[in-house]
Amino acid sequence: MDVSSFVLLSHEQALRRQLDVAANNMANVSTTGYKREQALFHEYVETAQAAPVQEARKTSFVLDYGAVHDIGQGAFQATGNPLDVMIEGPGYLNVELGDGSTGYTRAGFIKVLETGELATSGGQRLLDENGRPILAPTDRTGSLTITADGSVMAGEEAVGRLAVTSFADENMLEARGDGVLTGPGGQVMTAAQTKLRSGGVEASNVEPISETAHMVEILRSYQTSQRLSADLADMRRRAIDRLGKIG
Structure with a gap:
């Protein structure tokens, strides 16, 4: 040849x-x-x-x-669920993986487990700024809302804030195949840096x-x-x- x-x-x-x-x-x-x-x-x-x-x-x-x-940002898809969120701009929601490590996702379908913990549609628990699951009062799960800075509100009471992590180089992230990515070098964004839009999720770009x-x-x-x-x-x-x- x-x-x-x-x-x-x-x-x-x-x-x-x-x-x-x-x-x-x-x-x-x-x-x-x-x-x-x-x-x-x-x-x-x-x-x-x-x-x-x-x-x-x-x-x-x-x-x-x-x-x-x-x-590039995907389009907003309204779902009617006040807990569903879309990240506007950079960043990923933090989720707890089966081995205890942290994964990252932009799929903002959020549900409340029987324990009162917030989780993704796949069942991974969502984490707060300190890497802990967010626990809502089980008797007030119907009144939960999420504000633009990621704060989870049960009525007028804040029960936690969703951690949103950004990466200087997103190409270091590896996809697991279930909508969750893993990788090093993430930095949890402050409340002022976080921009969430509730009531819907981000479509594929x-x-x-x-x-x-x-x-x-x-x-x-x-x-x-x-x-x-x-x-x-x-x-x-x-x-x-x-x-x-x-x-």
Whole structure:
């Protein structure tokens, strides 16, 4: 296999990675709080010691550097539940994971457990600024509301404040597959920094039409790469036939 085939192969691997990411985005178009991902690549240039011409000494390959999140805000979806919240701007709600560690989510569906503790729709307990679950009086769960700074109110009494954590580099976060992310480097936001909107949740920021168009572009690029590969194979075949006739 010559250098041109290796270059095409690296290109096709990059296109496959792009298609996987785009397909995952489409699968999460209705996932609350989901942030669109985009494949990230880096050019690797290899310099040969010798080549027929000077310009042919350098060969450019494509390296997969993972994926980055589009942190753009999703649309507000009203639910009618006063406990449901959408984070306006950066940040993630803090939740308690099964192993006792802290996870982060933007899916703001909130319910009250039988114990009076606030939890996500998946059952993970929501945490306050001190990393503790928020416990509401069981006889006043029907009057609970959440203010813009994250304070949980039982009537006129504040029973806690939802912790919202921001990250300097959100690409350090890893998705678990259940709408919860994990990662280091988070900073709990103050009440003044926190901006919540109650009565609804944040929709996915994936645009189905744009994502579909992107998938079509990827497929067309892959088809072009396949045609180039076939042309190179045909060129080699003709060269071998001619060499055979000369011999």
